Amino acid sequence: MSRKYRITRVDITGATPYLGHGRQGAPVWSKDPDRVMGWLCDAWRFRFNQHRSQRSRYLIGTHAPDGLLEPLGNMDTRNNRETREDYEWTSAVPDLILLSPWMMERKEWFAAVKRRDTNLKHGRKPGRMPGFKRRKQGRRFTCLNNHGKGYKVVVFNRKHAMVVIGGVNPKQHRPDGARFRICIHFRLSRPVLDSTSIHVDWTRRTISFTHPNPPRPHTPTGAATGIDVGSVHEAALSDGRLLDLPKERIRYVDKRINALQRAQARCVRESPYDDAGDYLKHGASNRYRRLGRxxxxxNAYRMRLIVDRQHKISGMIVDEHDLIVMEALQTANMTRRPKPKPDPDRPDHWLPNGRNAKRGLNKGMREAALSRFRSMIEYKAREAGVTFLTVNPAYTSQTCSRCGHMAKENRESQAVFHCRSCGYEGNADVNAAVNILTKGLGTPDMDPVENTLSGRDTSETRNRSIRPSTGQAEPTAVSSRRETTVVPGNTR
Structure with a gap:
């Protein structure tokens, strides 16, 4: 988990940092904040690419176990000490900035390997493996904490704080001293927790603190809820509440994006080139690049709107309930393209397969980000000690929550449910949420009389490749709250 803050300014105190040699071969020292921060970003990216050069990837079109491996580039096996000796411009970079690329590179690479294996297991394209970091991708660096040795956090008041990173110039380049300090001031929009590392994005002038999830305070309410998720309503609760994303604002942002994209298309159309590829290859205009920014x-603002709303909804659900039951949806399978239908009477012709309608549904489901919403509820429930279960969603939208009659005709439309047996009418999503809660209460981990946890411990791990059978719930969180406390970090 991380918290991001806006950088207000950067000060360099103490000695003048040694940045290496200039183009004329003369040593360079500087206290210019932008130059010093760019120097740290370049050193971090250089060290990251040294570690990345030791990786190998499969040739295009091949994969394990019969795939052929090729190195990403010229292998560089230098350690930190050898790097400082061979590349003198990195000799004054703080140690824990040069140590962090090894950890970050391993984490990124093995995450990509796992994602590739998962895609191959489910019959999808394996996807590309990550490559080298480029300067145009953004200027950033990471610094490890290491019990306060990497950086210190100083809080001045409720709105202003700073991070202090110390460094030492090499012995042969100390005209005005050895030790220098890089003070990164940022706006304190919320308290800084005990962190394990900081991530500075100098392109966007932001600083992020990485820290473990703090325990979420929770007052037992004795309430249980079932949640039905979808593209129309982000969440429908079994008590009848419908929780939505800020769709009016999202549609307004979409209109602005479409207008800017049309303006970009006019730039290409009015140019002497045939398509956007040739236009970008020969150099796009400043207006085209400005529109792209x-x-x-x-797009980033649109994403923040959705994520912010999902955090608020998930937090509210966890705070108000002691048992949460959701449907175990396979969103990757639900958003696949419909299969083409060949016309048996006319070769090389195709019958309508509902592709346009499916495209709209897939767009709505991707916007709702159902898997991300489920993960938010899951980890918040785990930190609050709330029991979180998932059940098989099969036939929950076609079954009457009053009499249990199941028929496809019960669901007249997306929003209307009308039971053909008992005549019950209501919202289809709320009816499905009630059925989901009923399935969760009927699991072996629940006492069928008291509708409470039976005391049997549930596992925190989940095998996502196995779907539960009908009526079987999948426990994903423990019922007891973790006995952990938050200890203030290096703030003072």
């Missing part, structure tokens, strides 16, 4: 900013 505005589109990226709006």
């Amino acid at each position: 505005r589109i990226r900013d709006l």
Whole structure:
């Protein structure tokens, strides 16, 4: 978990940092904040690429176990000491900034390997493996804490704080002293917790603190809820509440993005080139690039709107309930393209297969980000000691929550449920949420009389490749709250 803050300014105190030799071969010292921060970002990216050069990837079109491996580039096996000796411009970089690329590179690489194996296991394209870091991807660096040796956090007041990173110039380059300090001031929008590392994005002028999830305070309420998720309503609770994303604002942002994309298309259309590929190859105009930056900013703003709303909804659900039951949806399978239908009477012709309608449904489901919403509820429930279960969603939207009659005709539309047996009418999503809760209460881990946990411990791990059978729940969180406390970090 991380918390991000806005950088206000950077000060360099103490000795002047040694940045290496210039183009004329003369040593360079500087206290210019932008130059010093760029120097740290370049050193971190250089060390990261040294570790990445030791990796090998499969040739295009091949995969394990019969795939052929090729190195990503010229292998560089230098350690930190050898790197400082061979590349003198990195000799004054703080130690824990040069140590962090090894950890970050391993984490990124093995995450990509696991994702590749998962895609191959489910019959999807394996995807590309990560490559070298490039400067145009953004200027950033990471510094480890190591019990306060990497950096210190100083809080001045409720709105202002700073991070202090210390460094030492090499012995042969100390005109005005050895030790220098890089003071990164940031706006204290919320308290800084005990962190394990910081991540500085100098391109966007932000600093992020990585820290373990703190325990979530929770007052037992004795309430249980079932949750039905979808593309129309983000969540429908079994008590009848419908929780939605800020769709009006999202649609407004979408219109602005579409207008800017049309303006970009006009830039290409009015140029002497045939398509956007040739246009970008020969150098896009400043207006085209400016429009692209505005589109990226709006897309990021749109994503923040959705994630912020999901955090608020998931937090509210966890705070108000002691038992949460959700449907174990396989979103990757649900968003697949429909299979084409060949016309038996006309070769090389195809019958309508509902592709356009499916495309709209897939877009809505990707916008709702159902898997991310489920993971938010899951980890917040785990930190609060709330029991979280998942059940098989089969036929929950076609079964009457009053009499149990199941028929496809019960669901008249997306929002209307009308039982053909007992005549019950209601919202289809709320009816499904009630059925989901009923399935969760009927699991072996629940006492069928008291509708409470039977005391049998449930596992915190889950095998995502196995879908539970009908009526079988999948426990994913323990019922007892963890006995952990939050200890203030290096703030003072």
